[in-house]
Amino acid sequence: MKRILYIYIALAAVFIQSCKKDLGNYDYMDTEVVRIDTGGIGATYRILRLSHLQIEPEIQIPEGQDLQYQWLLYGKQTTNNAVPPAKEVSNQLNLDYIISEPVGEYIAELIVTNNTNGLKSNVLFNVSVTANMEFGMMILYQTAQGGDVDFIRTPALSADIATTTQTKGLYSLTMGKYLAGQAKFIWSARQAYQITNWITVGSDNSLGRFLGSDFTLIRDQEELFRNRELEINPQAYVFTIGSQQVMINGDKLLVATTGFFESDIKFGSPADGDYELAPYLSPKVSSGLGAVGYDTKHSRFIRYFISTNTVGDFSAPVEGQAFDLRNIGKDMLYMTSGASNYTYAFFKDKTGDARWLYGLNFSATDNGALAIGAYNMTSLPEISSAKFYQVSGFGGYAYYATADKIYNYAYQSTNTASLAFQIPEGEEITCMKYYRPTPNSMVADKEERVLYVATWNGTNGKVYELAINETSGVVNQTPLNVFEVDGKVADMSARAKGFG
Amino acid sequence: MNFLYKVTIGVLLIVGLFALAGCEKDIDGYTQDPRLYFFERANDVNRTRVSSRTFTFLTLADEEMKDTLYIKVKTMGEIVNRDRQVMGKTIAEGTTAIEGVDFDFIPGLVPAGNIEGLLPVVLYRTLRLKNETVVLNLTIGETADFKAGVIEDEVFTLSWADRLIQPNPWPFYFGAYSNVKYQFIIDELGIAEFPSQLSPRVENLPGEYSLADLQDMASRLRVRLREVNTENFGKPNYPLRDENGALVVF
Incomplete structure (x- = not known):
C-alpha cells in the first residue's frame, strides 16, 4: 500500500511542477494606437x-x-x-x-x-x-502608343455568362507596355487534354504567347523561333484542326508542330520552296496537309510537307473539278473557314474587276478533288469595295463588308447579296468576325449567333455585337451591345473553354 | 486492494509506454569510407548511364593548345562541410593516350555540403592528334577524401583528336555521317556537339537540342547545301561530295 502511495506522490510532484506561477515583474503604459x-x-x-x-x-x-x-x-x-x-x-x-x-x-x-x-x-x-478567360471575344486594337487587347464577355456567348463585361488593356497591364509595331492578329489555340491552351498575339515586328487561362505571358518572340536570326515579321497565324501552329512570317510559311512540352512548340525555319504567301490562313487544314497557303508569286495554292519542311503543289485535279489548285491565276483577297469544315477563298481577277468565291476542302487528304465550288461574285452590289469577309459555318451564305455596309451573300442558292447592316455615318468598318470558339464544346448553341463588327471614326473605336440568324445570316438591326475601344481594331477572335 | 493494484499497474504501463517511445533505435548510417563514382547520365526517362565522351580540338582556335573536360561525379557517404578533392586515374587497358603528354589529371572538387562534383582531365593538343584519335580509360583515383565507389560507374572513356571525329550523339536527322558533312555543319551552324533530347517525353535540359530543334537544323542545312552547290556550279567542288565520293545530302 505504501509503495502505491509513494508512486502517486512522485507522479503528483511531477505534474504539480508545471503549475508553478509565473512571478513576472512588468510595467504597463497606455499608448495611442491606431x-x-x-x-x-x-x-x-x-x-x-x-x-x-x-x-x-x-x-x-x-x-x-x-x-x-x-x-x-x-x-x-x-x-x-x-x-x-x-x-x-x-x-x-x-x-x-x-x-x-x-x-x-x-x-x-x-x-x-x-x-x-x-x-x-x-x-x-x-x-x-x-481569371475568367472562358467564352469571350478578344479584341486586338492599335492605339497611338501601340497595340492592346480587350476581352468581352456577354450573355450571347455562353449560357454561363450573366452580365456583360469588358476587361480592358490585357496586353498593356500584363506586359507593362503596349504591343510594339502594327497589331496584326490574335488567336486562341486550345486542344482538349493537351498542353495547347494559349493565345498568340502578333504585330508586324513582334510575337507573344500568353496563357489561355489568364493571359499571363508564356514567352515572347525571343523564345518562339528556333532560328533567332530570322527577321520577325508575323502576318497571319492559326491553330489548325490538324494541331499545327501555322504562321506566315515575311511572306513565308512557318509551322510549329505539336509536342509534349510547350517549351518545344516553336516555329522552325521558313518552309523551303519558291513562293511568297498572301497573308491569309485557314484553320480547317488536316494534319496530312500540314498547312495551306496561297502563293502570290505563282498564283496557286501550296501545301506543307512536315518531314522535309518544304512546300509543294497539290495533286493534279481529277475529272470535273471546278478549278486547279496549282493554277488559280487570281489575286487573293481573303481566306477563312466556313461550312462543312471547308476553306473559302475570295479572289479578284488579275485584270478586270471580276470577283470570286472558291470553296476548298483542306480537311481531307490531297486526292485531287479538293475544289468544292467556284462562285462568281462580280455582279454583287458594291463588291469591288468589299474589304472584309466571313463565311457561314451553318448556311450557304457569306458576309462581305465595305467601309460602312455589311452584305449577306447567298452564294449557294441565288448568288445574290442583300444589305444586312449599315454602320452609322462617320464610322468605318475595320474588322468583322463571327463568334466562332474552337472547340465549341458547351457553347455549340451560341456559335455564330453573334457577329462582331469593329468600326473607327478617326479618333475612337467601337465594337458592335450583332445578333444573327445562323442559317440565314439575317442580322438583327439593334445591336446587343456596343463597346467602346481605345483604338482601331485590327483583329478579333473567339476564346473557347475546352476540356482538360 | 486488488483493484487499486490493477489501476496502478495500468497507470505505470501507460507512463512506461510513453517513456519507452523515446528509446526507438536509430537506423544504421553509412559507415564505409567516403566513396565516389562517375555520374554522367542521359536526359531520358531511365536516366541512362553515360560512360564515354568524344572531343575534337578542331572547333577551338589554332592557338588553343589544351582544354579541360569535366566529368560529373557523385559521392557515397555523409555530406561533409568542407571541400573534398577528387582525382582521376588511368586504366592501362585500352588506353592509347599518354599521361603527361596527351593529358594530365588535375584535382577537382566536391564542394562543401554537396554530393556531386566535377573530375577534370586536361587534354593536350599534340601533333599526332591530327592523324589519330587517342583514347583514355580512366577511373576514380584514391585521394585522402575518396575511394572508388559503384563498380558499374567506375570506368569512363574519353576519346579526342584534332580532326573530325563523329560526335556522340550524331543526330538521326543529319543522315549518314561523313567528315565532309560534319565540317559543312560546323561551318554553317557553328555547332559541333549535339547533346540532344533522347525521348520526346522528357523535356530537354538547357544546352540540349530537342528532336524538333535537330529536325529544323537539318532543314536549314538542306537549304544552305543547295545554295552552296548553286554557288559552286561549274567548279571542281560541285556538287559537294564526302570523302568517300558520295553526294552530301540532308
Missing part, C-alpha cells in the same frame, strides 16, 4: 485578374497623429515554398489597384505607421485572384 476597423469587410476578396481591387478600411486615428499608409501585396505561402517578394501597390488609405499578378492566392497587407510615436499597425486581407 485601430483598423475591418468590420463589414469580407474575409477574402475574390477578384478577376486585371480588374480593380478596392479595399476601404475604416481607421480610428488618435487625435493629432500623423499617419503614413503602405499597402503590400504578396503571394500567400501555401506550402513550404519560398516566400514571394512583397510588392508595394499603394500609399493611400483606400486601396484601388488593378491586379495584373497571375492567378493565385495573395495577401494584401495594410501597414499604418504613426509617425508621431513610431508605432505601426497592420491588417491582412486575403485576395483570391482568378
